[in-house]
Amino acid sequence: MRFLHAPAMKQDILVIDDEQPILELFSKFLSRQGYAVEVAESLASARTALANREFHAVIIDQHLSDGKGIELIDEIRSSSPTAAIVMITGQAEVSLAVEAMQHGADNFLTKPVRLNDLAVFLKKSLEVVSLRRFEKISARLKQRGPLFFGTSKVMGEALEMARVAVENDGPVLITGETGVGKGVLARWIHENGGRNRAAFVEVSCPGFRGELLRSELYGHAKGSFTSAVHDQAGLLDAADGGTLFLDEIGDMELSIQAQFLKVIEDKTYRRMGETKLRRSDFRLICATNRDLPAEVSAGRFRKDLLFRLQVLPIRIPSLRERKEDVPELVRHFLAESNYQYRDLAPDVMQYLMSYSWPGNIREMKNLIERALLLSRGTKLTTQHFTGLWQQQSPMEEPRPEKKLNDLEQDAIQKALEQSGGNVVKAAKALGISQATLYRRMKSLRPQ
Numbered sequence: 001m002r003f004l005h006a007p008a009m010k011q012d013i014l015v016i017d018d019e020q021p022i023l024e025l026f027s028k029f030l031s032r033q034g035y036a037v038e039v040a041e042s043l044a045s046a047r048t049a050l051a052n053r054e055f056h057a058v059i060i061d062q063h064l065s066d067g068k069g070i071e072l073i074d075e076i077r078s079s080s081p082t083a084a085i086v087m088i089t090g091q092a093e094v095s096l097a098v099e100a101m102q103h104g105a106d107n108f109l110t111k112p113v114r115l116n117d118l119a120v121f122l123k124k125s126l127e128v129v130s131l132r133r134f135e136k137i138s139a140r141l142k143q144r145g146p147l148f149f150g151t152s153k154v155m156g157e158a159l160e161m162a163r164v165a166v167e168n169d170g171p172v173l174i175t176g177e178t179g180v181g182k183g184v185l186a187r188w189i190h191e192n193g194g195r196n197r198a199a200f201v202e203v204s205c206p207g208f209r210g211e212l213l214r215s216e217l218y219g220h221a222k223g224s225f226t227s228a229v230h231d232q233a234g235l236l237d238a239a240d241g242g243t244l245f246l247d248e249i250g251d252m253e254l255s256i257q258a259q260f261l262k263v264i265e266d267k268t269y270r271r272m273g274e275t276k277l278r279r280s281d282f283r284l285i286c287a288t289n290r291d292l293p294a295e296v297s298a299g300r301f302r303k304d305l306l307f308r309l310q311v312l313p314i315r316i317p318s319l320r321e322r323k324e325d326v327p328e329l330v331r332h333f334l335a336e337s338n339y340q341y342r343d344l345a346p347d348v349m350q351y352l353m354s355y356s357w358p359g360n361i362r363e364m365k366n367l368i369e370r371a372l373l374l375s376r377g378t379k380l381t382t383q384h385f386t387g388l389w390q391q392q393s394p395m396e397e398p399r400p401e402k403k404l405n406d407l408e409q410d411a412i413q414k415a416l417e418q419s420g421g422n423v424v425k426a427a428k429a430l431g432i433s434q435a436t437l438y439r440r441m442k443s444l445r446p447q
């Protein structure tokens, strides 16, 4: 495919980090790799840079002086949907990395970042981005194929509860880590139950702060608050006869919880600014990835509401707890995306089974999509799965023997990382003067 060859034009990269020495290091390194590099030291300057130019890739450090790097991802995704985004996080921030991926980052690297890894990750991400434009795999994977949950015992127990939920009408509370399929299971229960001819109404609690959630759920009368210019029906109205799915219920504010408990018990409510009592016969399903009993102990969630919600509790196990389901799930997603070879090579499956899957099924789908894009119709190998999980990688990629220069470069980088970018400390740790450190950084020659 012609578009895969090295482009004649330089690719524009924006590096965002508030540590000057790291910026210099990355910038110099990437320039030598043939990229046109721009740097930004804060969210504010990154926004200016992004407004002035379209970048092929953006590398973002999560910790910036004026906010969190993750805040930028949505903005970048809406202004340059095809840009590759690589997020850099601390070692103990796997959940943050997963969150970044969910916001649309293509890849993440954990600190300390090795320059060679940066180069590989950037190249892979740029490649995926360019392929994504031409391939339809991602659309195919996003289509709603038949669900497959796996056959492990732990998942079997969750599905048994889900079947009970299908046959009963009481409130269901679905818990589990991010990406395990809580939303998917909620819809499945609705679609297989007696209310499937009526609406499945989904509300994500974190999306509505304060009065907004109340207004969304109950509706409001014209003039009940400043922006209420019309009468508006609430989602409870829409869920009448059907299912109300409250996602991330752990985020519901305490001030709303007491009133909502009463609504669940009486199935009646009032629109904001109205006295008329309305009735809605909805079936309630809630989901959360928080530990609600712990939230109760911390005083952030009402105990009586929790009791009411978990009449039918369903805990979806993480993929780590059901490694035996990994091969079947992988085969399922491959079949769904029309992978043309009969099966995966055993070493690839082994590789996937030894991974910890912090992002669960969502991450699995993403990884498979990337791998299929990168393999361009050839048989999948472990190489097509590298990138996403640098830290937990079960197999290190073979590294070429190090040259003296590389060793020096590694030592400097490590010292800078350990000192949090502080050149004085880094120089001390390396046993050289600050001036020497700057000079060495300047003459750095990556292979």
Ligand SMILES: Nc1ncnc2c1ncn2[C@@H]1O[C@H](COP(=O)(O)OP(=O)(O)OP(=O)(O)O)[C@@H](O)[C@H]1O
Residues within 6 Å of the ligand: 146, 147, 148, 149, 176, 177, 178, 179, 180, 181, 182, 183, 184, 185, 289, 361, 362, 365
């Ligand atoms: N059994 C399944 N079969 C096919 N796809 C699935 C299955 N379970 C989950 N998925 C897919 O995995 C992704 C994550 O699912 P879902 O959004 O339901 O997870 P979640 O537990 O609600 O995550 P979060 O806590 O982040 O909201 C979706 O793309 C969904 O389509």
Ligand SMILES: [Mg+2]
Residues within 6 Å of the ligand: 182, 183, 247
């Ligand atoms: Mg969800």
